[in-house]
Amino acid sequence: MTFCLGITVDQGLVGIADTRVVAGNECLTARKTATYQGPGFAFFVMNSGLRSARDKILLHFEEAFAQDTMSRDRLFKVVNLYAKQVRRVSEEDGEALRNAELSFNAHSLIGGQMSGDSTHKLFLIYPEGNWVEIGPDTPYQIIGASGFGKPILERSLTPDDSMLYAFKVGILAFDATRLCAADVDFPMDVLLYTRGSFEIVEKRYQRDDLREISDWWQERMREAVHDLPAEWVEAAFPACVSP
Numbered sequence: 001m002t003f004c005l006g007i008t009v010d011q012g013l014v015g016i017a018d019t020r021v022v023a024g025n026e027c028l029t030a031r032k033t034a035t036y037q038g039p040g041f042a043f044f045v046m047n048s049g050l051r052s053a054r055d056k057i058l059l060h061f062e063e064a065f066a067q068d069t070m071s072r073d074r075l076f077k078v079v080n081l082y083a084k085q086v087r088r089v090s091e092e093d094g095e096a097l098r099n100a101e102l103s104f105n106a107h108s109l110i111g112g113q114m115s116g117d118s119t120h121k122l123f124l125i126y127p128e129g130n131w132v133e134i135g136p137d138t139p140y141q142i143i144g145a146s147g148f149g150k151p152i153l154e155r156s157l158t159p160d161d162s163m164l165y166a167f168k169v170g171i172l173a174f175d176a177t178r179l180c181a182a183d184v185d186f187p188m189d190v191l192l193y194t195r196g197s198f199e200i201v202e203k204r205y206q207r208d209d210l211r212e213i214s215d216w217w218q219e220r221m222r223e224a225v226h227d228l229p230a231e232w233v234e235a236a237f238p239a240c241v242s243p
Contacts, residue, residue: 002049014166042198053104078114111123
């Protein structure tokens with residue numbers, strides 16, 4: 001499984017991805033992100049699904065992007081170009097994967113800004129090659145193990161939050177996922193893009209880097225449970241039982 005999270009707020013974009021790859025009985029560490037930047041453009045790609053499909057899609061995409069200079073003014077054109085490579089690899093490898101009882105499950109997140117874009121964008125690309133733009137109503141998307149980190153994002157994140165706040169919430173979503181999903185773990189790769197900067201900041205965090213935050217959050221949650229309004233709960237307990 002994979003955990004890749006993309007967040008879009010008014011100030012910019014936050015991307016968070018784990019690096020655990022499970023191959024048979026082996027656990028490997030490998031990047032699930034790729035970044036591309038140059039004069040007047042900057043964007044990142046995050047992937048979940050079969051590693052072999054991801055690598056092949058990216059190779060075809062990088063070749064196509066280098067040749068197709070007409071796609072460099074708007075990010076949706078880059079997404080269209082990428083989606084063509086998804087469909088191409090699906091056609092090339094889909095039957096062989098099905099024969100091996102595997103599915104072509106390449107989901108991707110692409111975020112960034114091109115010279116013709118008035119602001120940054122974030123897109124989700126499906127294995128079929130179709131895509132949707134992530135908007136302000138739900139300013140995030142998780143591919144891979146999506147269920148464990150979703151509650152904190154749903155309760156806490158709004159489009160007008162700062163990138164720093166979004167990053168903190170993203171860390172908590174990652175922490176919840178790696179605790180519950182055995183195939184999601186550190187190191188954690190982080191991508192930060194500030195609106196109009198055309199520059200992506202990349203950072204990798206190890207387990208010890210975020211141990212204090214994880215421990216603090218766990219203790220704070222326990223304290224919050226103790227502080228919950230509980231009159232209606234306590235009424236369910238006999239007088240001789242301490243809640």
